[in-house]
Amino acid sequence: MKAPVSEKKRHIINAAADLFQDRGYSATSMRALATKVGLEPSSIYSHINSKEDLLVEICMNCSELFTQGMQRILASEILADEKIKSLIRLHIQMAYQHPASVTVFNDEWTFLPDDTKIIFLSLRKNYENNFKRILIDGKTQDLFEFEDQDLVFSIIMNMLNWPYSATKKYKKSLVESELVTAILKILYKKPLIH
Amino acid sequence: MKAPVSEKKRHIINAAADLFQDRGYSATSMRALATKVGLEPSSIYSHINSKEDLLVEICMNCSELFTQGMQRILASEILADEKIKSLIRLHIQMAYQHPASVTVFNDEWTFLPDDTKIIFLSLRKNYENNFKRILIDGKTQDLFEFEDQDLVFSIIMNMLNWPYSATKKYKKSLVESELVTAILKILYKKPLIH
DNA sequence: CCTACCGATCGGTAGG
DNA sequence: CCTACCGATCGGTAGG
Numbered sequence: 547m548k549a550p551v552s553e554k555k556r557h558i559i560n561a562a563a564d565l566f567q568d569r570g571y572s573a574t575s576m577r578a579l580a581t582k583v584g585l586e587p588s589s590i591y592s593h594i595n596s597k598e599d600l601l602v603e604i605c606m607n608c609s610e611l612f613t614q615g616m617q618r619i620l621a622s623e624i625l626a627d628e629k630i631k632s633l634i635r636l637h638i639q640m641a642y643q644h645p646a647s648v649t650v651f652n653d654e655w656t657f658l659p660d661d662t663k664i665i666f667l668s669l670r671k672n673y674e675n676n677f678k679r680i681l682i683d684g685k686t687q688d689l690f691e692f693e694d695q696d697l698v699f700s701i702i703m704n705m706l707n708w709p710y711s712a713t714k715k716y717k718k719s720l721v722e723s724e725l726v727t728a729i730l731k732i733l734y735k736k737p738l739i740h
Numbered sequence: 741m742k743a744p745v746s747e748k749k750r751h752i753i754n755a756a757a758d759l760f761q762d763r764g765y766s767a768t769s770m771r772a773l774a775t776k777v778g779l780e781p782s783s784i785y786s787h788i789n790s791k792e793d794l795l796v797e798i799c800m801n802c803s804e805l806f807t808q809g810m811q812r813i814l815a816s817e818i819l820a821d822e823k824i825k826s827l828i829r830l831h832i833q834m835a836y837q838h839p840a841s842v843t844v845f846n847d848e849w850t851f852l853p854d855d856t857k858i859i860f861l862s863l864r865k866n867y868e869n870n871f872k873r874i875l876i877d878g879k880t881q882d883l884f885e886f887e888d889q890d891l892v893f894s895i896i897m898n899m900l901n902w903p904y905s906a907t908k909k910y911k912k913s914l915v916e917s918e919l920v921t922a923i924l925k926i927l928y929k930k931p932l933i934h
Numbered sequence: 935c936c937t938a939c940c941g942a943t944c945g946g947t948a949g950g
Numbered sequence: 951c952c953t954a955c956c957g958a959t960c961g962g963t964a965g966g
Contacts, residue, residue, distance in 0.1 A: 573766035573851070576945060588946075589951045597945065653847070656763070697918055700906055705898055712894055724891055731925045770961060782962075783935045791961065 551603075555593045558583050560646075562600040567646040567710055571601055571654040601654060602662050608651035609669045611640060616676050626684030627730065633677065634725050637706040642718040649710040674699070684733065691735040702729055745797075749787045752777050754840075756794040761840040761904055765795055765848040795848060796856050802845035803863045805834060810870050820878030821924065827871065828919050831900040836912040843904040868893070878927065885929040896923055 561582045565574040580587040615636040684690035692698040759768040774781040809830040878884035886892040
């Protein structure tokens with residue numbers, strides 16, 4: 547389904563992700579992107595169709611990676627707390643492997659063209675529902691306790707949206723272990739030692 | 741020090757905060773703002789000097805409110821865990837009382853003009869240092885335990901940056917109590933019951 | 935507070 | 951991949 551992406555196009559998309567992360571989609575000009583990749587502004591259009599296309603590539607690629615990660619975790623036969631740990635690792639892995647893209651994915655998706663935005667939001671909704679389902683499973687399995695599943699989901703999701711600047715400041719392994727500890731402290735029923 | 745702000749100017753600033761929150765500073769045009777407040781674009785400049793001025797007013801106002809809140813909490817003679825609770829209440833109070841402005845304050849400050857940005861970042865640095873100091877005090881008072889104070893601060897700060905959309909979805913009192921519980925679970929030394 | 939308008943910059947195209 | 955260029959929109963000003 548996906549068109550193959552040339553090396554040059556990949557390079558342009560990555561440069562765009564860096565700029566979008568730094569200044570936002572709207573404040574980034576195609577001229578600035580051209581300078582960054584060493585081309586004249588018009589030459590970029592030999593590789594992509596529009597500025598929006600760049601955003602679409604960045605956001606949908608992240609969307610797909612998160613969706614694939616979720617599918618893998620859902621398919622594994624482990625208890626809910628281990629699934630949550632895997633989800634934390636997925637988010638931290640994404641944040642550290644694609645720091646610029648993930649930030650754009652989180653902060654700039656509102657600028658997606660309408661048709662893509664509908665797909666994007668539908669994928670996100672699906673992801674959220676799967677996440678919440680795991681939280682509820684953890685309750686059923688007598689591992690977790692919480693009152694409002696939507697609220698506890700929002701709190702955890704907020705913790706997992708690890709900002710670009712923080713990926714530069716802290717080592718991945720440290721962030722991962724601290725977030726696993728913190729989130730499980732929030733979720734676990736009994737006073738720890740698991 | 742601060743120039744008095746007329747009612748009309750307040751109205752324009754608030755409208756700008758709504759627009760900046762929704763589409764970002766850069767993607768918001770003065771023409772869109774003019775339409776929102778029912779004026780011709782040029783008429784706005786009878787009340788403000790520039791688009792940047794609007795951002796300055798929004799960000800520095802939030803900055804001041806957070807700084808004042810911090811000063812009040814620092815001056816109170818309570819233990820570190822109660823200070824943290826007060827800080828959580830401060831952030832949630834701000835998020836629910838000025839949802840648009842706080843979002844702009846959090847997300848759009850990079851577009852501040854250089855001279856203001858320097859002041860802004862200095863105030864923020866101060867705030868962060870005070871926050872971390874309270875965390876360390878909690879450790880000294882044998883209330884908290886954590887390894888890396890910068891990292892645990894980042895995690896908590898991330899939890900307190902409550903997004904605009906979430907203020908519309910959950911009741912303030914519910915968010916406040918859940919965040920107090922969650923954050924103290926992360927910080928407290930002994931397995932709860934405090 | 936409006937009409938009229940300005941220079942700068944934007945995303946993008948034509949043609950080679 | 952470049953030169954040359956376009957219409958649209960931007961923040962903001964002049965003058966009343």
